[in-house]
Amino acid sequence: xxxxxxxxxxxxxxxxxxxxxxxxxxxxxxxxxxxxxxxxxxxxxxxxxxxxxxxxxxxxxxxxxxxxxxxxxxxxxxxxxxxxxxxxxxxxxxxxxxxxxxxxxxxxxxxxxxxxxxxxxxxxxxxxxxxxxxxxxxxxxxxxxxxxxxxxxxxxxxxxxxxxxxxxxxxxxxxxxxxxxxxxxxxxxxxxxxxxxxxxxxxxxxxxxxxxxxxxxxxxxxxxxxxxxxxxxxxxxxxxxxxxxxxxxxxxxxxxxxxxxxxxxxxxxxxxxxxxxx
Ligand SMILES: NC(=O)c1ccc[n+]([C@@H]2O[C@H](COP(=O)([O-])OP(=O)(O)OC[C@H]3O[C@@H](n4cnc5c(N)ncnc54)[C@H](OP(=O)(O)O)[C@@H]3O)[C@@H](O)[C@H]2O)c1
Numbered sequence: 001x002x003x004x005x006x007x008x009x010x011x012x013x014x015x016x017x018x019x020x021x022x023x024x025x026x027x028x029x030x031x032x033x034x035x036x037x038x039x040x041x042x043x044x045x046x047x048x049x050x051x052x053x054x055x056x057x058x059x060x061x062x063x064x065x066x067x068x069x070x071x072x073x074x075x076x077x078x079x080x081x082x083x084x085x086x087x088x089x090x091x092x093x094x095x096x097x098x099x100x101x102x103x104x105x106x107x108x109x110x111x112x113x114x115x116x117x118x119x120x121x122x123x124x125x126x127x128x129x130x131x132x133x134x135x136x137x138x139x140x141x142x143x144x145x146x147x148x149x150x151x152x153x154x155x156x157x158x159x160x161x162x163x164x165x166x167x168x169x170x171x172x173x174x175x176x177x178x179x180x181x182x183x184x185x186x187x188x189x190x191x192x193x194x195x196x197x198x199x200x201x202x203x204x205x206x207x208x209x210x211x212x213x214x215x216x217x218x219x220x221x222x223x224x225x226x227x228x229x230x231x232x233x234x235x236x237x238x239x240x241x242x243x244x245x246x247x248x249x250x251x252x253x254x255x256x257x258x259x260x261x262x263x264x265x266x267x268x269x270x271x272x273x274x275x276x277x278x
Contacts, residue, residue: 129157
């Protein structure tokens with residue numbers, strides 16, 4: 001049995017589907033019952049004691065980072081008999097700025113996994129293509145998307161490919177103790193991603209780059225202050241380079257990573273209803 005955390009989210013949801021396609025027994029960890037095609041167990045990663053039922057008979061775990069007590073969580077996995085964990089981390093774990101709040105929670109999570117005594121694999125994908133879903137409110141309101149860091153190219157990763165690699169690391173030998181940097185096949189600016197989305201949706205969309213001041217104001221209130229500082233350190237000071245294209249997805253899965261166009265085509269339904277908006 002494989003336990004998938006974050007199963008209602010972008011990446012965990014893809015991991016569930018990929019394991020189902022592989023014919024593997026899979027259980028989804030949820031905080032509240034959800035509409036999922038697999039067995040579910042209710043539990044909270046911030047409360048390792050709540051995971052007993054979820055961990056019953058589990059051999060491998062797909063784990064998200066950043067919960068309150070990562071060493072305690074990993075100890076609970078091991079006590080319950082799990083053998084292997086695949087952690088979703090980020091290149092932020094190797095950022096030049098180790099005081100960065102995002103880097104710190106990734107480093108804390110990776111360290112807990114490395115020291116857990118379980119067999120482990122770390123995945124470090126560049127920013128997700130699914131982050132474009134954050135544009136949905138603006139796309140409902142009109143045809144202009146304003147966003148921060150408009151001059152930062154990213155070779156973003158499709159959660160589908162993160163899941164494909166995670167499943168191989170969970171099921172195949174040869175991934176123990178390995179760190180997989182992941183990316184898509186192309187580096188794009190936000191305006192270029194929006195242009196692809198416009199083409200797929202048949203809409204005339206325009207990108208407006210927020211100034212640093214506007215970006216700070218936009219994030220204030222909805223993003224904790226230490227994370228705003230972290231994002232400015234990454235993308236304004238350039239302490240994180242997510243423009244690198246890695247060969248890993250194809251090396252591990254035998255299939256090239258998906259383009260942003262493929263992501264947009266697969267998720268066009270999520271944007272449905274927006275075409276006549278604004
Ligand atoms: N976005 C990026 O570009 C990026 C890049 C690298 C790494 N990451 C990391 O990847 C993670 C997953 O990204 P995503 O886009 O798949 O996230 P997402 O779609 O926001 O989903 C988050 C998932 O985590 C679950 N969750 C949250 N708190 C939990 C808790 N205390 N106990 C159990 N489950 C909990 C949520 O479940 P509910 O349904 O209960 O809310 C949901 O299934 C991020 O949180 C981040 O740490 C992100």
